[in-house]
Amino acid sequence: MTDIQINISNKTYPTATKPSIEDLKLSLNSNEFTCLVGPSGCGKTTLLNIIAGLDNDYDGDILVGERHTHPKIGYIFQNPRLLPWRTVRENIELALDGNQSPEVIDELLEVMQLTAAQHVYPERLSLGMSRRVAIIRAFAVDPEVLLMDEPFVSLDAPTARQVRELLLKLWQQRPHTVLFVTHDLREAIALADRLIFLSASPMRVVSEVIVPIARNERGNELAIESFRQQLLKNHPEIKPLL
Amino acid sequence: MPTLSLLAFLALWQGLAIYLNSNTLPTPVAVAKVFWQGCVSGQLPFHLGVTLLRLIVSFAIAMLLGCAIGIVLGRNKKLDAFFDNWLVIFLNVPALVTIILCYVWFGLVESAAILAVVINKLPNVIVTIREGTRALDQDLLDMARCYRFSKRKTLVHVIWPQLHPFVMGATRSGLALIWKIILVVELLGRSNGMGYQLHLFFQLFDVASILAYTVAFVAVIQLIELLILKPLDKKALRWRR
Numbered sequence: 001m002t003d004i005q006i007n008i009s010n011k012t013y014p015t016a017t018k019p020s021i022e023d024l025k026l027s028l029n030s031n032e033f034t035c036l037v038g039p040s041g042c043g044k045t046t047l048l049n050i051i052a053g054l055d056n057d058y059d060g061d062i063l064v065g066e067r068h069t070h071p072k073i074g075y076i077f078q079n080p081r082l083l084p085w086r087t088v089r090e091n092i093e094l095a096l097d098g099n100q101s102p103e104v105i106d107e108l109l110e111v112m113q114l115t116a117a118q119h120v121y122p123e124r125l126s127l128g129m130s131r132r133v134a135i136i137r138a139f140a141v142d143p144e145v146l147l148m149d150e151p152f153v154s155l156d157a158p159t160a161r162q163v164r165e166l167l168l169k170l171w172q173q174r175p176h177t178v179l180f181v182t183h184d185l186r187e188a189i190a191l192a193d194r195l196i197f198l199s200a201s202p203m204r205v206v207s208e209v210i211v212p213i214a215r216n217e218r219g220n221e222l223a224i225e226s227f228r229q230q231l232l233k234n235h236p237e238i239k240p241l242l
Numbered sequence: 243m244p245t246l247s248l249l250a251f252l253a254l255w256q257g258l259a260i261y262l263n264s265n266t267l268p269t270p271v272a273v274a275k276v277f278w279q280g281c282v283s284g285q286l287p288f289h290l291g292v293t294l295l296r297l298i299v300s301f302a303i304a305m306l307l308g309c310a311i312g313i314v315l316g317r318n319k320k321l322d323a324f325f326d327n328w329l330v331i332f333l334n335v336p337a338l339v340t341i342i343l344c345y346v347w348f349g350l351v352e353s354a355a356i357l358a359v360v361i362n363k364l365p366n367v368i369v370t371i372r373e374g375t376r377a378l379d380q381d382l383l384d385m386a387r388c389y390r391f392s393k394r395k396t397l398v399h400v401i402w403p404q405l406h407p408f409v410m411g412a413t414r415s416g417l418a419l420i421w422k423i424i425l426v427v428e429l430l431g432r433s434n435g436m437g438y439q440l441h442l443f444f445q446l447f448d449v450a451s452i453l454a455y456t457v458a459f460v461a462v463i464q465l466i467e468l469l470i471l472k473p474l475d476k477k478a479l480r481w482r483r
Contacts, residue, residue, distance in 0.1 A: 052388050073388055081385040085403040085481045094399055095389040121481040141389060 004028040004071055004145055004177065006051060008060035011043070020046055021058070022202035028145060031175040035188035038198030039241050044181040047203065048075070048147045051179070064144060074138030076148040080130040082122040089118040092137045100142055108136040111170050128159040135167055139174055148180040152187065164190065168218065185231070185242055189213070189224050197238045207235050268450040277454040290458055293436040296424050300359035301416055307360070308367025309409065313401070315368065316375020332365040337423050341430055350431040362423050367412045374408030375401070406478045413471065417463060
């Protein structure tokens with residue numbers, strides 16, 4: 001795996017009067033789980049789209065190791081974006097580029113508890129199951145960076161917790177560089193190695209914090225809440241962003 | 243219920259024909275007799291076959307070209323803006339004018355007949371598929387880009403399934419439109435086919451034969467719907483609840 005540097009000097013939408021992103025420098029360390037935390041509408045999705053190569057109308061540069069290019073990505077969108085006319089397994093297979101072995105799908109389906117649903121069409125899945133399929137698809141392509149855009153939004157709390165735990169289990173089995181976007185600080189603390197707090201209009205990095213909680217303690221609500229309180233006390237600059 | 247409705251229609255027709263007792267409205271039984279005689283003599287299957295062949299060739303060309311051009315225009319705003327007026331012009335040129343011009347320019351030959359039908363149908367297909375392409379789900383296209391789908395993979399697995407209802411709509415309206423145009427094409431410039439025969443029966447005031455040929459053609463179109471289009475629909479939409 002390779003470190004990824006993101007430098008965006010300016011991103012302004014054609015109809016906007018001021019930039020959405022200005023002088024943003026991010027460094028993603030190999031196999032690190034990074035959470036971007038910022039207010040709604042601050043441009044987090046725009047940033048992910050730039051990294052994914054979906055939005056090329058910006059000034060800046062993305063460096064993957066020594067390469068000036070967009071990284072190979074696995075993208076988990078807010079909406080799972082599965083092809084409704086393809087089964088769960090076909091949706092995952094279609095994302096593979098021929099370099100990955102199809103057996104990887106069996107392993108991923110098993111970890112995400114979807115083996116029994118692999119020949120089902122997405123319309124018959126619950127939202128939580130669809131999100132798990134999207135996670136499998138993203139891991140299956142063995143990406144250089146996994147982009148996750150609030151993938152647990154609109155799930156009820158128990159389902160969100162279950163999917164989050166499965167995601168962490170999968171990530172620990174198959175470590176990848178992750179850039180996870182959320183506006184939920186508790187969720188970010190439960191998942192991340194490193195938190196990056198972003199301001200809005202234009203988006204800039206306000207603060208970076210390493211999460212010291214051990215991985216086996218991430219399910220402990222008390223530990224999460226205690227760190228959250230400590231964070232808000234020690235970093236008053238992040239309060240307006242939440 | 244459909245059978246009952248059909249029987250009611252036939253009964254109404256039979257009753258009206260007996261009541262009017264005129265050569266201009268033969269009974270269904272008389273039409274069935276003419277139909278059978280046409281089949282036995284081989285005349286009806288021959289002319290029906292010739293018309294069907296023209297229908298298949300012109301329909302295939304119009305659909306293939308129309309789908310390709312429709313997708314390109316739906317995805318490219320500049321090209322669409324450039325060719326939009328052309329489409330409006332071709333949509334509004336009367337079918338009869340196109341047919342006459344094709345015969346005048348290229349002679350009374352088979353290719354001119356096919357070309358006339360294609361020119362009449364093509365703009366409809368282009369417009370329908372262009373609208374379908376404009377309505378494509380951008381989220382799914384972005385997903386395909388993120389996962390680096392090839393152009394072929396994107397077309398087959400992302401674009402085409404979304405265009406399916408539009409293609410089927412163009413197919414159904416196309417079949418209905420094309421066979422009507424083909425009859426005019428045959429009437430004006432061919433020496434065989436349903437249109438040629440209908441013209442002949444018109445001159446002889448032979449309404450029973452006109453109705454027998456019409457029934458035969460409508461039955462063929464119904465068979466196409468039942469044996470080809472409906473199964474295609476079922477297969478393509480099997481993912482729906």
